[in-house]
Amino acid sequence: MRIEKIIKALEEWAPPALQESYDNSGLIVGALDWETDGVLVALDCLESVVDEAIQKNVHCIIVHHPIVFSGLKRFNGRTYIERVIMKAIKHHIAIYAIHTNLDNVLWGVNAKIMSLLGVSNHKVLSPMPDALYKFQVYVPVDARELLAESVFTAGGGKVSAYEECSFTTSGVGTFKPTQGTNPVVGKIGSREEVEEVKLEFIVPNFAKFAVERAARAAHPYEEMAFEWIKISNNATDYGAGAFGDLEESIAFDAFLAHVKTTFGTTIRYTKPVAKDVRTVAVCGGSGSFLLGAAKAVKADVFLTADYKYHQFFDADGTIAILDVGHFESEQFTIGLIAEFIEKKFPKFAVLTTEVNTNPIQYY
Ligand SMILES: [Zn+2]
Secondary structure, eight states, X not given: OBHHHHHHHHHHHSOGGGSOTTOOOEEEESOTTOBOSEEEEEXXXXXXXXXXXXXXXXXXXXXXXXXXXXXXXXXXSOSHHHHHHHHHHXXXXXXXXXXXXXXXXXXXXXHXXXXXXXXXXXXXXXXXXXXXXXXXXXXXXXXXXXXXXXXXXXXXXXXXXXXXXXXXXXXXXXXXXXXXXXXXXXXXXXOEEEXXXXXXXXXXXXXXXXXXXXXXXXXXXXXXXXXXXXXXXXXXXXXXXXXXXXXXXXXXXXXXHHHHHHHTSOOEEOOOSSSEEEEEEEEEEEOGGXXXXXXXXXXXXXXXXXOOHHHHGXXXXXXXXXXXXXXXXXXXXXXXXXXHHHHHOTTSEEEEOOSOOOOOOOO
């Protein structure tokens, strides 16, 4: 299979435009027309993971963390990053990273953590600002169905778990074709009146281009009348972290024990605020920047990683911070990505790494 096919599916699932500005998600090594018989999924792309791909004869590695974050100036193998890149190219192995764009979708990294903790109806903890637009387009009545269908297919009209959302109002459009035009209806030089409808759709920022192109292709007129309107509604599907309620409150100690067995790690934590835990906020990886958001939703605990000593004081008697370790908090992302590819391509070999890429050892 061409890796392009896998990448297309991954990018519909977690659009790369949703990645943070410091990130480098996407195709890091390889070209879209490279072929592979399977993929190897890992959290980090170390040399040992490239070796594993060579040994298992797989020509595409899908990772959560990009191996390259900033510019490389030399390729002489002095750093582990250079060695990974050199080896991957030499063996024709593509490396694709799906990082903060997978953190920033409701069904991504944090969804997996939430389901393991026993929270079924989670929401985005910090919804992405400025992520939504309204697309308004004016179309003759008989072209309405086709146009709406095209916009839906291109990614417009999704609101949380609802698809194909739109609003229609009827009206009359006027126009006068002038010299040089080639109107579908009407005559050059005379004003035309046509029964039209205005269709409105919510469209995420990253789908704007595709939606406009699809609408143009479906619109019968030479000139399509339309507007993009920026709206300030929160994007409920996109943003960092997640929060939700456990089915039933459980004692703080029991929750700690559950986290410990689930993540298989030692937990660094601050004192519980309440005796029981009900509302849980999470962020796989470094999530300290979301503490304010976790407090705002009145979470009893905030489970994340990479907390520094002084940052623990910010719990400040209002929430319990649980640091389970970066690798540990994101370990289930490997399964999440693998399950997604398996579902999309049932006959395709999807392997998960046997290398433990966690650089941190515990004594
Ligand atoms: Zn991470």
